[in-house]
Amino acid sequence: MSQSQLTTTISNENAEPHPLASQAISGGLCAIENVWVSGVHSGFKHRNKDLALIYFPKGATMAGVFTKNAIQSHHIKYDKKRLNEQATFKAIMINSGNANTFNGPKGDTDVQIMANTLASKLKIQPDEVLICSTGVIGVPMDLGNFDDQVDTLAHNLTDGDSIQAAEAIMTTDTKIKQAAIAFEIEGQPVHLAAIAKGSGMIHPNMGTMLSYVVTDLDLGQETLQQLLKESVNQSFNKISVDGDTSPNDTVLLASTNKVSVKPTKQHILIFQEKLTEICQMMAQEIVADGEGATKFVTVAVKGASDQADAEGIAKQVATSSLVKTAIFGQDANWGRVLSAIGQAQPDYLDPAKIQISFISEKGEILTCKNGQGLVFDEDLAYEILSETEITIAIDLGIGKSQTAVWTCDMTEDYIKINADYRS
8 A cells, every 4th residue: 555545544534434342352462462572670770670572473564653852862763774674573672761862872882782682582683673761861871781681581571461561661650551452354353452651751742652562463564654653643642741752752563464454445444543542542541640640631622723723722731830730739720721722822713712611520610701701619610620530621612623632730749750760
């Protein structure tokens, strides 16, 4: 399928949706045949697992999307080069605790050493390995005992569950993030599975975290790349914890190519929907696990003149420290939301048509309309905002474009976590 054909496929909003619901399955990445994983403590962190391996004994076609931060980890330059030169790989190794970023020529050398070491243990070629790192920036990697640690990593491989790998990629995360789903295309079972890490330095600009997604559907690298980019835009690029993008953000999509179906427009649309679904699951888990967070917040914008304005406003509100602290304080301070809307500088805005509501399971409170604030029940508003899942609903009253992004509140614990992150 050509790029132009695929672009038409993705943007075809009139295509009939498929009727099959996803079925959640267990095992994480190991829910897919010929995917083996492991996770060990290797010394990058003081304690807990910090080195993960995802191994494809029969190989996998891979695609990747990376951070847009102008400062980038040494692994990103390495992985981009590998992905541009070939489509098939057998292993992804990830370390947490050290970002391997801004480490000069040694940083590039260390990535190659890591790939070479793993390749020798697995008896594969170094260019069949992709490397990822996350953690503290500007600290040189210590690979003094790396050979022994990778030997343990390789010997601990399992195809039972990916929990160990999901744990090993965590930094300030408090929860393991993994999921797997099954669905059908032309009567054939297709699987998608993912693990992710992310808790701080989270902001929409490709990823702001690490995530690894695996499928068994054979689509080819070019198609996988385009589908991944679209799904990332609808998931990881719609989350924010603190407005900071990381130099290490990476999302990799791998296919074991076991399942073959004719790549019709409808089949591609089904897979695109399911890929976006699992990416959104990971993205929302990241927000829910935001550093110090107590509330999961959806910022829903409708009535915008165009999509760019809708997304710009939603992201501006989602990243506003004033909005996020008000949510933590359970204060329906709609003026902060209004200010953030204006700060987004949309191409067209009519203040007299803006409506802002706060919604949770406890109800909904409308705070302003027709260019002015409303008198509302402050006690009810406080009760609504006491819930752990809250929606800030914004109706601009101008057009038909709409979007939603996900964020969290900002608490004192966010400051505590990041004040002594390196220690």
